[in-house]
Amino acid sequence: MAELKGYAGKVLKIDLSSETFEDFPWSDADRERTLGGKIMAADILFHHIKPNMKAFDEDNWLVVTTGPLTGCGCPSTSRFNISTISPLTNIVTSSNCGGNFGLSLKKTGFDAVIITGKAKKPTYVEITEDNVLFHDASDLWGLHITPTQDKLPPKAGKMVIGPAGEHKVLYAGVFSGERTAGRGGVGAVFGDKNLKAVTADGSIKNEIFDKEALKETNKKWIEQLRSHPLTGRQMPRLGTAGLISPMQAHKSLATKNFSRGRFDDFEMVNGEELAEKYLVKNSGCTTCVIQCTRRVNVGGKVVKGPELETLGLLGANIMNNSLELINKWNYELDELGMDTISSAGTIAFAMELNEKGLWDNGLKFGETEKLSEVFDDIAYRRGIGDILADGTKRVAERFGGKEYAINVKGMELAAYEPRGAVGQGLGYATSNRGGCHLNAGYTIVLEGLGLNVNPYTSKSKAAINIFFQNFMETISAAGCCLFTSYVVLPAPVINKPNSKLAKVVNVGFIAVGPVIALMDKHPAIASMNMPLIMYPYAIKNATGMKMDIGKMLKIGERGYNIERQCNIILGQGPGADTLPKRLTNELQVAGDKRTKVPLDKMLKSYYRIRGWKDGMPKESKLKKLGIK
């Protein structure tokens, strides 16, 4: 049990093969080293995985983790994380989810659950405070996401898969309520293990280290989130969909399989159109004060609307201008249990292969009438769906077109076209789990969407990227939604983006690159707290752990390195941190030499600051971080 507060105190390990369970040893020292979430999961996997282990091996573990702030009354902290070897990338993926499972798991007395083995028949696992039950899930097998959850106990927290997970679509997700652990195919690993669902139901309350102080911290934090122009105004009103228009302006809206950064019909599929014509209301995860979820009407049902990624990738990237169709597809993909990013990215690539005569598959840019059928075929692995279900990289291995197969390490890119924001390109390339915008450090928010740091310069981008990769790693590990991090962008600058102050900040970010690099290398120099950054206060008051910004960066740095080390054990070698040639060798705008990603140049700085050689942590770095 933990002496530290905030945590439930135990880790559960379940073996599906033998239908047994036990406590997994996890100490306060482990908690101090990893916090929780994706870093805890990476640490557990690091000590378990072996070279050549594969996603569908019986011995591949699913590590489901929460953070210390989950269940402590802090805003936007109902998150949980699933890490495992990804069938899409063959390296470790970490997939984060809202919904109710994380909160419910902690109420059973467990901070995390490790799922091992393979069930002999379709199974659903029920976790309670004092028992784990293995139920026959034959009556659930084959059901879509909502009917599956409807058949499970109503009060329990749930995570389930749909038909895509059952058929091992390599980018199938795990769903909790309407939220998704979407990336990397964690749902396919569930499916391979014959695991249809896991529920958690308990009533244990977290002990808090300093209740009064945490209450005060939360009050300030909620006020901060509600008053900030991004988390208090833009996201509740426009959702993540509010990014489509700024991305269009900044030439970073992935269009026609990332062949350009602008879509002529963007106004038919942007956040404003969604808000003004389709939004029924906004909503959000439990504990969240941001409420960024769109709720829209599809076929007479009010359901979760599309996020920015889905809007961009099922809009501009396949040359579709029907928002009504995107709303419908978003719902269908959710119900089938698939990641909308990888589904849409793979479809766009297939359309280009067809256009170029490399694969006669019937899919054409802008012709979208039959896409619902194609999604269905993917989920059930029928016809061309069986090929598309393996993702962009494998499709390219079969039909060619590698230079415009838009993936990194096998994972399809999000909707940001990085030739319009080169730091984001570096982030995509170095992201541990593959083509993910968030694991990338999400530098594009500084490069034109939130702030206006020069999007084309490579100067200081490596330092900025590493800083945000490490920082976001820890925010996630604490159990917080990454969207809470936007309040670190000063409100006066967001409110007045064309003011003199904003211009100074935008130029300043590049100018102070060497200082940021120094912090990246020596996080201890940031051992301080700032009123804008509430995480350290919350972690300290919830757990009793000493915490400051420097410690957060150090934990994040270690997390990023241990994830990388997992990938290296699994066979990732030099050259993995790359981008499709379209993005590094072809100009996005003819004649404008700035409009390609100068990846090699940025990578050199990135590796130097990280203490890596050819993408691999040096021995001295591993020793310094205590990774062995």
Added chain:
Amino acid sequence: MAKVDVKCFGVLRLDSKIDKASIEADNIEEVFEKVNKLIEGDMRISYGDALVYLNSERCESKRKKLNDGDQVWLLSPASGG
């Protein structure tokens, strides 16, 4: 004066309730003056409040002279994921 087309995006559009407008203005600063006249209620916007794009390129001078047919976009910053 030049006849230009203005479009507003983001929170700026939701608050001003103006999605597009055709106006006459000599420069960017005047665009804001004219847009303000179209806004019902007390809200007023100035050059500092919005990111300005002129014919699809970022415009960083409020004195930038306009020509007939120019497209001016006014955007508010955004975030997401």
